[in-house]
Amino acid sequence: MDFSLSEEQHMLQESISRLLTTECPLNDIRELVDSGGDCLTEVQQKIAESGVAGILIPENLGGVGLTLLDAALIAESLGGAVAPVPFIASSVMAPVALLEAGSDEQKEKWLPQIASGAAIFGTGVTEQIGNREDRGITASADGLNGTAMFVLDGMSADMLIIADDSGCMHLVDSQASGLSRQKLKTIDRTRTVAEVILDGVTSEPLPGSHSNREPLLKTIDAGRLMLAADTLGAAQYMLEKSIAYAKERKQFNRVIGSFQAVKHMCSEMVAELEPCRSLIWYAAYAGTSIPAEARMMACHAKAHLSEVGQFVARTATEIHGGMGVTDLLGLHYWFKRIGFNRQLLGAPELVREEAARAQGWV
Amino acid sequence: MDLNYSLEHESFRNEVRAFLAANGDKAPTGTIFRKQTKEDLGWQKLLIEHGYAARTIPKEYGGYGAETDILKSYIIADEFARQGVRPGHSGDFRLVPTLLELGTEEQKQQYIAPTVSGEMTWCQGYSEPGAGSDLASLSTKAVVDGDDFVINGQKIWTSGAHYADMIFCLVRTEPDAPKHQGISYLLFPMSTPGIEIRPLVNMTGDATFSEVFFTDVRVPTSQIVGARGEGWFVANATLKHERGGLGDPNQAEERFHSILEMMKQEKIDGVRLIDQPVYRDRLLKLQARILSMKFNGMRILSSSIKGDDPGLAAWIVKLQGCELNHQMAAMAIDILGEIGILYDDSPHLRDAGFWQYSYMLDLGLIIGGGTAQIQKNMIGERALGLPKEPKPQEVE
Structure with missing residues (x-):
């Protein structure tokens, strides 16, 4: 029994x-x-060289063959740095989809390219979580039709994995004829999401996801887990900045961290955030090693980090006083990243309801 | 991360299960915090013989004398909790570790064995009306007269004072020393002449703690633990143990399951509460917090096994654990609607009135053992390195 990270x-x-x-x-x-x-x-290239792009991809397919926990640690670091590089869609969700549902041929073709950084993947699954604006994708004899919203990493992607309304996932070339995409501006400018319009676009279904929603759901679980880990990293950064600022900023001839009002805000952030680290570790471990709990834990991690992230983001901003809301300080990049993570792949209420379903309560 | 147990620990868990299957029905029910009954003492004796209580306390002092294996101790606690069997104890969890660490050989011989067996019970004389969060400002004084200390003053919030045989008590022996260096740690019987106990009824209607008054109480000077003036440091060893003891994630999980079961049973207008999304969402929010604290506890456990500093994970346990228990009680009351206000021995009462009782008692636990606000000061100052509040004279 060892609940801790390894040296590696x-x-x-x-x-x-x-x-x-x-x-x-x-x-x-x-x-x-x-x-x-x-x-x-x-x-992005340097990260790919370090092996991160192929973190979940088996070694015989060019990756480093690590686990969801290792991927969550990367996501946490990327969140901490508000890094504008594709990772969650390209290096986690797409490999999970391919590994769960791809043919041998598809895996052998694409996974080595993802691992080397030669191919960037985007994922469009939003309509299968909760459809807005009456969008969605249907598959028919003439190809894929419809609109996929909030396709993560969709603008920089060479290839897309798009779920149709039956839950079947398809490989789509982002340059394919009949495909158009436009960038959706969000609060978080360190991430890109695209609206992808498909008009009779040729696609290659992932065969394992035909009449079987499980690969799609596992792909979403992995994405949620990574968004939660990204928020953990971003919130941890905001907390550390707050503590440093509270030790340095003086008012009334005292550093503001000596006022209990400010000190208690810092302690409350720690008290909420520190247990989240253990929740992420457990949820990621469950994703690889405890299948019976994997979905419920991924949902709880996503929803709970959204709540705690929101609390830390606003509290940390307040501790910085007026500077907290300025572009000059730039803390808002982390604030917005946390806000983005909260909404994508299901806002908290929706995801909690899925945790209830995963436990058979509904 | 590897949450599998080794073969040795798996088989140890099986041993504990087999023991509980064979003997669990002999366990007494009700609180362990009372003058120990014959059944209490018999159960404790059986548990010590098998190494399930007082496990690491040396045999010569009445314990089982096993090598420290934190994971085995955890497995014991975990299995007893899962089976709903009342566990044993290691004597007083604050006093015994302190005596083992700092007591004289004579004190160890005299007190540890009967305390571990449960024959001798203790109360803690720390807080005073004028010394709560600022405990070191306590003013109960002890003056040397011949071979005795003569004690005068008052303690408050003394849990178990009405049944305890003995008290471990902080008194001021060096009135001219700085406040942290003028305190001594004394042991004496509650039957000593000059001690008056007035139970304090708390908002639940029970009296679990008392006011204790000392008028010319004579205690031999040999009853001191550590040296004169070192009592604060002796006591800090026990406070450390007390803070570790409050806010238990296993207990939180049990409560959560009770609420879940209740939501599957209770109906409003014929609809089960678990089928009502608003209640269900609140339950799920709580569940995420409970799971986080459970895993936080596993992380601390692993750190302890490796001898690593668990850091922030440990600093927040009292604050978050007590708050979570209180929030669960609050939720249980809310899902019961008007039924939730029933109390005592009312008809239609659920769970014997546990939830209102717990809602009130847990608020006391949020305050006791270092209030939530003191916890936040400690996290801020000791764990995060934020500066202390300046003393009043330093403020302009």
């Missing part, structure tokens, strides 16, 4: 965090998003 996992997370600290400073992120860019390509 600590090293993995530290090396990625170090890389992000040097290669992905806030100034570079600002420049990128101000110029309308979607991805810090150099950072």
Whole structure:
């Protein structure tokens, strides 16, 4: 019985965090998003070189063959750095979909390309979680038709995995004829989501997902887990910034952290956030090793981190006073990343209801 | 992360299960916090013989004398909780570790064995009307007269004072020393002349704690643990044990399952509460918090096994654990609607009135053992390194 990270996992997370600290400073992120860019390509390449792009992909297919817990540690680091690089769709959801439902041929073709960073994948599954605006995709003899909203990493993707209204997932080339996409502007400019319109687009279904929703649901579970881990990292960053600021900023001849009002806000953030770390570890471990609990835990992780993330994001902003809301300080990048993670792949109420279903309460 | 148990620990768990299957029905019911009955003492004796109570306390002091194996201790606690069997104890969980660490050989010989067996019960004389969160400002004084201390003053919130045989008590022996260096830690019988006990009825209607008054109470000077003026440091060893003891995630999980069962039984207008989305969502929010604290507890357990510092994970347990228990009681009351206000021995009462009782008692536990606000100060100052509030004279 060992509820802790291994030496290798600590090293993995530290090396990625170090890389992000040097290669992905806030100034570079600002420049990128101000110029309308979607991805810090150099950072993405370096991360791919370190093996992260193929974190879940078996070694015989060019990856490093690690677990969801390792992927969650990466997601946490990326959230902590508000890194504008594709990871959740391309390196987690798409590989899970391919591994769960792809043919041998599909796996052999695409997984090595994902692992090397040669192919970026986006995923469009939103309509299978909760359909808005009467959108959705149908599959028929002439190909895929309809609109997929909130396709994660959809703008920079070379390939897309799109779920149709039966839950079957399809491989779609983002350059295919009949496909058009437009960027949806969100609060979080470090991530891109696209609206993808399909008009008779040729696709290749993932055969294991035909008449079987389970691969899609597992893909969504993995995505939710990563969004939760990303929020953990972003919230941890905001907390650390708050503590540092409370130790340095003076008012009434005292550092503000000596006022109990401010001190207690810091302690409350810690008290809420620290147990989340254990929830993420357990949920990720369950995703690989305890199948019976995997879905319920992924849902709880997603919903609970959304709630705690929101609390930390607003409290940390308040601790910074007026500076907290300025673009100059830039704390809002983390605030918005947390806000984005909360809504995508199901806002808390919806996801909790799925945790109830996973336990047979509904 | 590997949540599988080793073969050794799996087989140990099976041993505990087999023991409980064979003997669980001999366990007494009701609170362990009382003058121990014949059944209480017999159960404790049986548990010590099998190594399921007082497990790591040396044999010469009445324990089982096993090597420390934190995971085995956890398995014992976990299995007893799962089977709903009342566990044993290791004597007083605050006093015994303190005596083992800091007591004289004579004190160990005299007190540990009867305490571990349950024949000798203790209460803790720390808080005073003027010394609560600021415990070190306590003013009950002890003056040396010949071979005795003569004690005058008052304690409050003394749990179990009305049945305890003995008290471990903080008194001021060095009135001129700085406040943390003027305190001594004394042991004496509650039957000593000059002690008056007035039970304090709390909002549940029960009296679990008392006010204790000392008027010229004479205690031999040999009854001190540690040196004169070192009582604060002796007591901190026990406070550490007390803080570890409150807010138990296993207990939280049991409560959660009771609420879940209740929501599957109770109906409003014929519809089960679990089928009503608003109630269900509130239950799910609670469940996420309970799971987080359970896994936080597993993380602390693993750190302890490896001898690592669990860090922030441990600092927050009292604050979050007590709050969570209180929130669960609040939810149970709410799902019961008007039924939720029934109390005592009313008809239609659910769970023998446990939820209202717990809602009130748990608020006391949020306050006791270091209030939530003191916990937040400690997290902020000791764990996060935020500066203390300046003393009044330093504020301009």
